[in-house]
Amino acid sequence: MVNRMVMNVAIDMPAGLMETENEKNTSVYPEVSVGVPLVASPKMSMRNVDVFYGEKQAIYNVNVDIGQNEVIAMIGPSGCGKSTFLRSINRMNDTVDSCKVTGQLTLDGEDIYAAKMDPVALRARVGMVFQKPNPFPKTIYDNVAYGPRLHGLASRRAELDEIVETSLTRAGLWTEVKDRLDQPGTGLSGGQQQRLCIARAIAISPEVILMDEPCSALDPIATAKIEELIAELSKNYTIAIVTHSMQQAARVSHRTAYFHLGHLVEVNETEKVFTAPEHQLTEAYITGRFG
Amino acid sequence: MQTANILIVLLTLSAVAYYMARGRSVAMAQSLGGIRHLHSLPFFYGMRAAIWCSLPSIALLFLWLMFDEPIISALLIGELPESLQPTSAAEHNLLLNSIENIASGALSAETVDPALVAAAESLTGLREIGRSLLTAAVLSTAVLGMGWGWVKVSPKLRARQQVERVFRGILLSCACVAIFTTLGILLSVLFESLRFFQAVPLSEFLFSTEWSPQMAIRSDQVGSSGSFGAIPLFVGTLLISFIAMFVAVPVGLMSAIYLAEYATPRVRGLAKPALEVLAGIPTVVYGFFAALTVAPFLRQTGESIGLEVSSESALAAGLVMGVMIIPFISSLADDVINAVPQSLRDGSLGLGATRSETIKQVIFPAALPGIVGGVLLAVSRAIGETMIVVMAAGLAANLTANPLETVTTVTVQIVTLLVGDQEFDSPKTLAAFALGLMLFVVTLVLNFIALNVVKKYREQYD
Numbered sequence: 001m002v003n004r005m006v007m008n009v010a011i012d013m014p015a016g017l018m019e020t021e022n023e024k025n026t027s028v029y030p031e032v033s034v035g036v037p038l039v040a041s042p043k044m045s046m047r048n049v050d051v052f053y054g055e056k057q058a059i060y061n062v063n064v065d066i067g068q069n070e071v072i073a074m075i076g077p078s079g080c081g082k083s084t085f086l087r088s089i090n091r092m093n094d095t096v097d098s099c100k101v102t103g104q105l106t107l108d109g110e111d112i113y114a115a116k117m118d119p120v121a122l123r124a125r126v127g128m129v130f131q132k133p134n135p136f137p138k139t140i141y142d143n144v145a146y147g148p149r150l151h152g153l154a155s156r157r158a159e160l161d162e163i164v165e166t167s168l169t170r171a172g173l174w175t176e177v178k179d180r181l182d183q184p185g186t187g188l189s190g191g192q193q194q195r196l197c198i199a200r201a202i203a204i205s206p207e208v209i210l211m212d213e214p215c216s217a218l219d220p221i222a223t224a225k226i227e228e229l230i231a232e233l234s235k236n237y238t239i240a241i242v243t244h245s246m247q248q249a250a251r252v253s254h255r256t257a258y259f260h261l262g263h264l265v266e267v268n269e270t271e272k273v274f275t276a277p278e279h280q281l282t283e284a285y286i287t288g289r290f291g
Numbered sequence: 292m293q294t295a296n297i298l299i300v301l302l303t304l305s306a307v308a309y310y311m312a313r314g315r316s317v318a319m320a321q322s323l324g325g326i327r328h329l330h331s332l333p334f335f336y337g338m339r340a341a342i343w344c345s346l347p348s349i350a351l352l353f354l355w356l357m358f359d360e361p362i363i364s365a366l367l368i369g370e371l372p373e374s375l376q377p378t379s380a381a382e383h384n385l386l387l388n389s390i391e392n393i394a395s396g397a398l399s400a401e402t403v404d405p406a407l408v409a410a411a412e413s414l415t416g417l418r419e420i421g422r423s424l425l426t427a428a429v430l431s432t433a434v435l436g437m438g439w440g441w442v443k444v445s446p447k448l449r450a451r452q453q454v455e456r457v458f459r460g461i462l463l464s465c466a467c468v469a470i471f472t473t474l475g476i477l478l479s480v481l482f483e484s485l486r487f488f489q490a491v492p493l494s495e496f497l498f499s500t501e502w503s504p505q506m507a508i509r510s511d512q513v514g515s516s517g518s519f520g521a522i523p524l525f526v527g528t529l530l531i532s533f534i535a536m537f538v539a540v541p542v543g544l545m546s547a548i549y550l551a552e553y554a555t556p557r558v559r560g561l562a563k564p565a566l567e568v569l570a571g572i573p574t575v576v577y578g579f580f581a582a583l584t585v586a587p588f589l590r591q592t593g594e595s596i597g598l599e600v601s602s603e604s605a606l607a608a609g610l611v612m613g614v615m616i617i618p619f620i621s622s623l624a625d626d627v628i629n630a631v632p633q634s635l636r637d638g639s640l641g642l643g644a645t646r647s648e649t650i651k652q653v654i655f656p657a658a659l660p661g662i663v664g665g666v667l668l669a670v671s672r673a674i675g676e677t678m679i680v681v682m683a684a685g686l687a688a689n690l691t692a693n694p695l696e697t698v699t700t701v702t703v704q705i706v707t708l709l710v711g712d713q714e715f716d717s718p719k720t721l722a723a724f725a726l727g728l729m730l731f732v733v734t735l736v737l738n739f740i741a742l743n744v745v746k747k748y749r750e751q752y753d
Binding site: 122 | 556637652656657
């Protein structure tokens, strides 16, 4: 948050849009998202992003930045494209044959869809935690050591041990599992499994962590632990989290983006989104009129 | 009436019973104000009547057919004069046979004892009476059952439970057919094997390395006394199976991995059925392909590089058998790999693993139990395969590990032991049962291991 200077006058934001603030937008999607989609010196920036599944367009002209060490929450009704958008950021959508992404997406100014960008290397920098905990059917140790081994991050066993311990500690799981590192990760409880997946993701020291509804399969206590963890992780990482829970978005994020049927309607400081939404659709969603 | 005709009439009666009882229940329901006032749907009342009409009468029919011949023959023999009474079981059968032949006109009545002619006449008479009695009994049972089914229809009758109980019984008896058949085969093989082991000691069968089953049939015949060491056969079987698996496992697995992980839907749609066509080729076609194409090719190639290759070699049979098993392994492995949850792939790719790393480190280990199970099933299949080895591997029971030589397998020997004229109390013939038993035990153990491996690791991911 420290180095996040909000640019209120974005480069290519049409002037007309700024004036509509007071009279509340109609339910028509804004041509450019209202609020503060762009920030100065972003970690990642997305411009004019369209995503198609075959003939069907899933994301329409999204422009948004993710700031350094920021937690940005993406909310919106089911099927609004927030997960699709998230999966475009680290090119997970490459694995879906019919999926096509256009527009410019950059990480530290590098185009992530450029021909010379290796999606494998990209995914090592932009890690991902999924909706359902998906530990590998291996031991807890091997789950965490999986990424470091792939990328050759440790040359000796001791180094690997250290990475595993640090990652598990950061994920708040070390004390619970340190005596059973050789047992299968699938034997942990749901919340522990999800923290194991987070540990697995941070073991390769990514710069950005994408979380796709990380708590939707967990009970409230496990959810609270993960939320604490997100706050802790944001000191070191940039985090984008998709969530269905508006309370969660309000609790963990600095900025919140509201998606509606493939359109990015509004992006703003989380507090503003939930107390004074600028767009009618956002207001309708957060007051529970649909979603 | 002929049995077939009786069955047709029974079927018709059951249909009539169904419609009558169903109609009666619907009529009853109407006076009560709708079908929902009945305990069961009209279908169940109808089925209940049809079951009452058919099951008891069919049971009676079968019981009758089982017992009428013995009763008739007992009556016939009883009528014969003292001088003709049979003294042994063989004589008893012979006597019945000639009476039968006289009755059917195959044996001229003038040349035999008049008592037998009389017996033949009474046989024809008894049979006719039996037929009429049977028809009457079965049909009246059916009609009674039908009436019972009709009379008992009432809104309170728990017809659904009764019908479903009968259906459950029918399903159970179908399941039992398979089990009892297996048991029957096993027992018959077991008892014949025991007879074999009375002639040939078990230790010779299991540990001797010489197999030459030719026995002198007559005492004055010049021939070997036979020796029954099964080791060369099992070594041959294992050698050929090993060659087959050596071909089938890598090719099958890799094609499965390609199909499941790399192929586009279009390629997959074309390649998978094409691969499965291999499974549809009859083994006899594989057999002559092995014997007429592959074996000569191997022989020529071997000669050109200075190797001596027998014209019927384990290698030819094993290679072709391997090709035959490829679709078996690839389709099983493909299913198993597809069953690995997408979330595991995503998890691995999301950590910056490449596709091949993901396959090696995550998908393959997760799918391994299923793959091992599939491979073991394929091994059982290779061990039991007959046609290819009969045609391509040869008959000589060599104890060798050289794939270029002729070997023979257990299945081939079973075939050769039982083809042609046989004496069923000679160890030569009985050896087939002992070999069959061994083969059965081996494949059973393999299947058992395969099922347990699959079961043990099945829920590893979830």
